[in-house]
Amino acid sequence: MKASPQMQARLLELQELDTRIAQLEHRLASLPEQIDITRMEREQPALEADVVRTSTEVSDLEREVGKAESAVQLVRDRAARDQERLDAGSGTAKSLQGLQHELESLARRQGVLEDAELEVMERLEQAQAGQEAATAAQQKHEGRLAELRAARDEKAATIGAERDEVAAGRAAIVADVSAELLALYERLRAHSGSGAAPLQQRRCGGCRLELNTVDLNRIKAAAEDEVVRCEECGRILVRTAESGL
Template identity: 30%
Template sequence: MLFPVSDTETADAASNNVGQLLLQLQGLDTAADQAQHRKANLAERETLKSVAESVIAWEKRCNELTALISAAEDAIARAEQQSGEIDVKRSRLQEQLKTVIAPREAEALQHEIAVLDEERSTLDEEALIKMDEQSSAEVELSALQAQEADLRQQASAATTAVTEVEAAIDAGLTDIGTQREQLVSALPKALVGRYEHVRAKLGVAAAMLTGSQCEGCHLDLSPAEVDEVRRSPADAIPDCPQCGRLLVR
């Protein structure tokens, strides 16, 4: 004997269908949330950040060393000029000394020459220190310059990696968006409204009722509550009495 499909059965099928669509919508939204989270926490971005910091530190140190070398060169040039002036002055005093007869005058000249020698020796020492500074700065700078190509390459690769991963995630999100539009247009407007309302509060808005447990809050419904959910109109999507999520039977 053939039984005609009753209204209740049709409604049940509709409810099942709507319920399944709702779960698919939830699945898409969860996937989109995960993609957004992944995009916000990319390991590739951390790598890029760290490489960018290395580049900044590298540039800063190169600039410091260049300034240091230039300052040392200036100081050495100044010391050389002052030494030259002292040498001229000293020769003049030496010549004067040859012509001086009075011992007191000779003593005064010798004292002046000794002061000049002292100044000259201080200048020499300062120049040597500056030459050392210059030399070690040049060694460090040239070692840094040897790293430049590698560092720039790392920065470029890290930038590309971030761009590529972001583009892949964005493409996935666009795809999810398209599927979502189709699902939303297939669902009753009021139901989508309820779904969005709960989703804004709880993140996950639709959950399966498995046995007596809501898969959304993982709490058991009492036998009376389960009974009420099961006996609610076939085309209705009831709320979970525990968490308020839309319960799909």
């Protein structure tokens, strides 16, 4: 393959930009905020489930309190009616005595129901405290997550803008490289991460190995426009003033 020395030198510029683009993309993929975001997003369903669970518990206990209050009120109403009849003194002595016994029974029943009502109300207070704690934890979590996402997006925008700028410079260089040479470069870059390297002080700038005398003589004898490659790593070797030939 033939390519002018200037075109081959452009490959080194292209490789430098490709390395920079890869570095920027790695930074984008490994932002520290994203690591925390991923962890917190995994934790989010459990926090949401806690809110649902505690809210359901509060709703159930509120219904229980309502039922307990209704049961107590029914006994109170019954006792009030009996007390009115007893105070009126209407009826036989036996019926009035029966009312007295029923009032005593209702009083005991009311005490039991009020104790049960108090116990449910205490459980409701505890459940409401748990609901408030779960809601607060979720809101704090969501607030922190929003902060992290904003910080990540800001950094990503800055890095992305730099990457786009570098990519624009890359496009300008690509326009100066022949399709055949560019295809070889891209194929090598896909295989080893870089497609071209400078020959410096008799070493390949890609694999960092020193070329033997035979390879150095072969490259020295090659025409300036001949594209040469490292025998060890296969990269395109670009000859420079520091090649040591």
